Structure formats: structure tokens, C-alpha cells
Amino acid sequence: MARKVPQAGEQKTTIEDIARLAQVGRGTVSRVLNNHPSVSDETRARVLAVIEQLQYSPSLSARQMRTDSSNLVGFVTDEVITTPHAVDLIRGAEEALREVGKMLLVVSAGYDADATQSSIEMLQGRRVEGIVYAAMFHRSVELPFQVARIPVVLANCYIEDASLPSVVPDEVSGGYNATRELLEKGHRRIGFINLDRFRNIGMPPLAAATGRLKGYRRALEEWGVPYDETLIMYSNQLPDQNAQLTRALLNLPNPPTAIFCGNDRTAMGCYAGVTSMGLRIPEDIAVIGFDNQRLIAEGLYPPLTSVQLPHYEMGRWAVEYLLSFDADAPPVQHKIDCVLVPRESV
Numbered sequence: 011m012a013r014k015v016p017q018a019g020e021q022k023t024t025i026e027d028i029a030r031l032a033q034v035g036r037g038t039v040s041r042v043l044n045n046h047p048s049v050s051d052e053t054r055a056r057v058l059a060v061i062e063q064l065q066y067s068p069s070l071s072a073r074q075m076r077t078d079s080s081n082l083v084g085f086v087t088d089e090v091i092t093t094p095h096a097v098d099l100i101r102g103a104e105e106a107l108r109e110v111g112k113m114l115l116v117v118s119a120g121y122d123a124d125a126t127q128s129s130i131e132m133l134q135g136r137r138v139e140g141i142v143y144a145a146m147f148h149r150s151v152e153l154p155f156q157v158a159r160i161p162v163v164l165a166n167c168y169i170e171d172a173s174l175p176s177v178v179p180d181e182v183s184g185g186y187n188a189t190r191e192l193l194e195k196g197h198r199r200i201g202f203i204n205l206d207r208f209r210n211i212g213m214p215p216l217a218a219a220t221g222r223l224k225g226y227r228r229a230l231e232e233w234g235v236p237y238d239e240t241l242i243m244y245s246n247q248l249p250d251q252n253a254q255l256t257r258a259l260l261n262l263p264n265p266p267t268a269i270f271c272g273n274d275r276t277a278m279g280c281y282a283g284v285t286s287m288g289l290r291i292p293e294d295i296a297v298i299g300f301d302n303q304r305l306i307a308e309g310l311y312p313p314l315t316s317v318q319l320p321h322y323e324m325g326r327w328a329v330e331y332l333l334s335f336d337a338d339a340p341p342v343q344h345k346i347d348c349v350l351v352p353r354e355s356v
Contacts, residue, residue, distance in 0.1 A: 032059075082137065084114075086133070088120055126154060150168055168343065175341040177324045179345070201268070205273060241266055243255040274314065
């Protein structure tokens, strides 16, 4: 007597249903769904045939399970998706995929470990070919163990043991390029309003703050300009603090003739501080920002010279590396140069 195959919509098909009709154990079905190599070709074909009959869809289709190619790549973020200046990470990844006929599935998990894990599991259920995990700011991350089952590339972040490939901005090059621009324009007293060294108490120093300071110092050293600790300030990004730090620098006995700001928001406050003292940019003091947030940099008067964070390039590199992923190769830890975008503030 032929078995009755449940029709789609009658009830939710379970793995137990598949196992019973395929005359295999539940674990065998699970291994087939996860493309485990220990299942024989004959058993795999029988299980997949039942999956098609029952229209069971833990992923996009049974065909994807056979070919192991869904033409989908997952993109998990903390808060990139809600950050205008970092959304270029997604654009770079999406454009690289579109060129090869693939699509991007984007999930925002915030900073919640459980949400990150469930997001990754959900993407695996849709048979993504790999996952890009992107962070809003350059930092180290910890990810769930499950990511080891499929290729994962980190963008704008890294894992401490370097066990996953990553792409991050070369913060040192950014600090160096900004400072060199000011040195080439003849400035020798260059203030630096850096980012706060610690985003939160107990966290390691921000890679952006330490890297940009290192680049600043490298440029000074190359030009033979002594490093002066009194020219270094740290901003916690409160609305009025950047203007206050600017005034503190300009009130020094030997004030700077230029100020390098740790990001464009800092530069916006710096402009306010300069203006409040009756000074002009760039006639009385030059200002350079970092991030190249166009709404800020082009909206300020005069337009702000800034260093470009390579969000688009990082998103594109992550996808291109993912598509050529070699599990036997050591994970690459790649850095992308932060170039200067000249405008009228220097």
C-alpha cells in the first residue's frame, strides 16, 4: 500500500516525516540538510526526493542542497545598517555580488550575542554560500562557533586569534596622510583632537585612536618635528566638548597652526571653537577631519579636507575574497589605505 504523502499546507512537515518516508534515521536527514559528506549518494538522493515530495523547505529549495549554490551571501552587522556613513560597506558588497549574478541578504543583529547567533543560523538555513560580518567601527569581535561551518569574512573588524580572514582600514596610513598634508603645507605645530582611547570602560583601546596617533607621530618623525604631548587631546564626542578642546589648544602659550581631528564630527565642533575665537579657517588655522562623511565635510564652510574611511572598498574586498575562498589557505588579514580627500580647510 502506497504511503500517503502530506499535501503542502495541510500541516507543517517535520524532519521526522522525512525520515519515516525515506526509511532513514532523523540524524541522516539532518546530515543531508547540512550537506555532511558522510551520507552515501544513494541515501542522499532518496532523502532529497522525499524532501521535494513533501515540499519541505529549510532552505530556498532542494535544488540548492544538491548544488550547494544558492547564489546568496549573508551580511550580518551590528549597527552598520543604521549608520549613514558606513552603509557603503553594504553597497560595496552588493555591487560585487551583482556583477556575478548573486544577491546579498542583510541582517542587523546589534551587539546581542544571541541575536548574532540566531541571525547566522537563519542565514545558514537559507543556504548562503558564505557570510560577511561587518562592524560599525573598527574593533575586535567574538562570533558564535557555528560560523566555522561556512566561509566567513570579517569587514571593519577582526578576531584576536586571526583565525578568520578580515579586512580593516589602515588607521596608521590615515593618520599619516592627514599629518603629512599639513606638514607639506608648512605647518609645524599640529594639534590632534583624537578619539577617546576607550569606547567603554573595560574595553581595549580603540584601533582607530591608537592607529591614527601612530600615523601622526610617524609623519612628524619623518619631517623631523618633535612630538609634543600638550598638542594631543582626547574627545568623548559630547556636543560641546570638541569646541572646548579646540579653544584649549588655541589658548596654549605656543598654539598650533593646524588641527587634525579624529573624525568629521570632531571637526564640526572644531569649526565652532575656531569661529567662537574670531579666527578663520584656513587663513588663521587649518583643519583636517577623518571619515569623509560627505554630508558634514561638504556642508561645512569652508568644505572640510578629510581622510576617507574605505567602507565601500572593504565591503567589496570581503565579498571578492569570500567568493574565492580557499579553506586550506591561511586567513588573510588585509588592510586598506585611508586616502586624503582635499577640500578647502587647509
